[in-house]
Amino acid sequence: MSLSPARPFRPSRSLCIALALMPVLGVGTLAACDAARASASQERPVKVGLGSASGNPTVQAGDQLRVSADGGVLTAVTVTDPRGRQLVGGFSQGGTVWTSRAKAAPETKYSVLARTKSDDGATTEAKESLTTGKVAKRNRVSFSPRPRGGVVGVDDPIRLTFAFPIRDRGVVERRLSVITDNRSEGAWSWEPTHGGKDRIVWRPTHEWKPGTKVTVRAELNGVDSGDGRFFTKDYGLRFTVGRSAPVRSDLDSDAYITPGLGPTPALWQGPGG
Structure with a gap:
C-alpha cells in the first residue's frame, strides 16, 4: 500500500487574521494602559x-x-x-x-x-x-527722643518704652535695628523706668557726630510680648543729629541756641538776682 505524499500545512484564513491582529491588539492595550495611568495621575493630583x-x-x-x-x-x-x-x-x-x-x-x-x-x-x-485672626491683647511702644524739625542733640540716646512688660527680651531686641549714614556703632541695653515699664536704650559707642542721619526700625508686628499680648504693627523713626553742641548760650541775644530748635529764651539773671 503506497502512501500519498503529505500535503504542506496551510493555515486557515481565520487563523491568519487572528495572528495578524495580535500585535495590533498588543499595541492598543499598551496605549490604553498609558492613557489609564495618565488619567489616574490627573484624577489624583497632589x-x-x-x-x-x-x-x-x-x-x-x-x-x-x-x-x-x-x-x-x-x-x-x-x-x-x-x-x-x-x-x-x-x-x-x-x-x-x-x-x-x-x-x-x-x-x-x-x-x-x-x-x-x-x-x-x-x-x-x-x-x-x-x-490670621485678630488678637484681644496688644502691646505698643513709644520712642524718645521726639525730634522737633527732625533734629536731635548729639548726646541724645534712643529709647523705646513698652506699654506692657516684655517676657522674652531677646526676641524683641532681635527685631530692632539702628542704621546710620556713617556706620556709627552702638549697643542696646535694658533699663528700668519710674513707672515699672520695660525700656530698651541704644547709645552710640562715641558721641553722635553732628549731621549724622539715623533710621530706627522696630519690626515688631506679630511678636508675642508675653501672656498672649502681641504687637500688631512695625515702628520706625528717622532723625538728624544737630550740627553743634546740644546747648550753648548766646549772651548777645539773651537766648540759648539748640540745634534744630533755634533760639529759646534764656533764664538769665543779672548780678544779685
Whole structure:
C-alpha cells in the first residue's frame, strides 16, 4: 500500500487574521494602559493643605504655619505677607511637610505658593492664601527722643518704652535695628523706668557726630510680648543729629541756641538776682 505524499500545512484564513491582529491588539492595550495611568495621575493630583504646626486648621497670631502635601512631596514653598516679606521655614517628613520658623503675625493675609511633585513624577504648583485672626491683647511702644524739625542733640540716646512688660527680651531686641549714614556703632541695653515699664536704650559707642542721619526700625508686628499680648504693627523713626553742641548760650541775644530748635529764651539773671 503506497502512501500519498503529505500535503504542506496551510493555515486557515481565520487563523491568519487572528495572528495578524495580535500585535495590533498588543499595541492598543499598551496605549490604553498609558492613557489609564495618565488619567489616574490627573484624577489624583497632589493635595496641598494649610494649617498651624499644632494641627489646628485655623492659624492664629503666634502660630507657626504648616504646609502639607498628600499624594506627593513639596519641592518649594514660599509664604509672603502683603509687604512682600517672606515667612522662612523648612521641610520635614521626607518633604511632605513645610513648617515656618517664624510665627505668624495677627490680622495678616499670607499668600502661599507651593510647588509639588506627585508619586509618578508629575510637577505642578498650587496657590493658596489664609488670613490670621485678630488678637484681644496688644502691646505698643513709644520712642524718645521726639525730634522737633527732625533734629536731635548729639548726646541724645534712643529709647523705646513698652506699654506692657516684655517676657522674652531677646526676641524683641532681635527685631530692632539702628542704621546710620556713617556706620556709627552702638549697643542696646535694658533699663528700668519710674513707672515699672520695660525700656530698651541704644547709645552710640562715641558721641553722635553732628549731621549724622539715623533710621530706627522696630519690626515688631506679630511678636508675642508675653501672656498672649502681641504687637500688631512695625515702628520706625528717622532723625538728624544737630550740627553743634546740644546747648550753648548766646549772651548777645539773651537766648540759648539748640540745634534744630533755634533760639529759646534764656533764664538769665543779672548780678544779685
